[in-house]
Amino acid sequence: MRRMRNGFTLVEVSLFLAITGILFIGVTIGVQNSIYQQRFNDSVQNFAEFLRSVYGEVTNVQSLGGGRSEKAIYGRLVTFGQQYKQNGEELEEGEESPVFTYSVIGDIGDTGAGSVLQSLSDLNADVVFYEANESGGGRLVPAGISQTYSPKWSASIQKADSYEPFVGALLIVRNPSSGVVYTYALEGETIEVNHLMFTANSAVGGSEGYNILRSSGFLDGSHVPHFERTEVNFCINPYSDDEGALRRNVRIISGSRNASGVEIVPDDESKCVR
Secondary structure, eight states: OOOOOOSOHHHHHHHHHHHHHHHHHHHHHHHHHHHHHHHHHHHHHHHHHHHHHHHHHSSOBBBOOOTTTTTTEEEEEEEEESSTTTOOOOOOOOOOOOOEEEEEEESSSSSSOOOHHHHHHHOOBBBBEEEEOTTTTTEEEEOSSSEEOOOOGGGGEESSSSSSSEEEEEEEOOTTOOOOOOEEEESSOOOOOOHHHHHHHHHHOOOOOOOOHHHHHHHHSSSSSSSSSEHHHEEEEEETTTTOOOEEEEEEETTSGGGGGGGEEOGGGGGOOO
């Protein structure tokens, strides 16, 4: 009579454990890839929403308040790649610069029929204002809102034609006369607001006549390269400085006047080189 076999052989157990391990590894990798993809999509969406929120702040007319009724907010300046912190100190080597956002304020009054930038220059628009003190002195302080933004999940904001960090500035402002919103871009260099403000205060204790935007030559267009109305392409890299990563393209269309001008570009239309 044949004896019945109970249990499993060592080969069978080993085979079962091997198959289970392979399945477990596959599921784990799939979950990790799914989490990574979700985080990447989240960082792209978050950056696009940040840009849209800036347009929302510009189109939602605000007054400065605080007893400064002679001034008005005309828009926002957004800088990328500043090499100085808000306290005027230079960034340490390898330290990533956040995106800075400043209010653009100016006098209230009538302007001529010139360009928006010229109108703002005529109204002494700037991202800082002079705050006097009781002793007769004063200092330059940021105008209204001064915020910082950094991409989520350690992603990087890069140029479209290379994997270098995006350096530049956006000037999103309302026409003082018509209220129409205009978008101007500066690429390749930025406005070192933190450094300029700190230097002005350190050198002369603040000057009521000092204007960062105009003295730097950006507001009146005398600086080359200067602000232009053009399409702007940002490339979000999930791996920070990895030059092999597939990047996503967030674009501000040329002539954008509101948040609808910010779009996440499909991969097959992306301007981000690989």
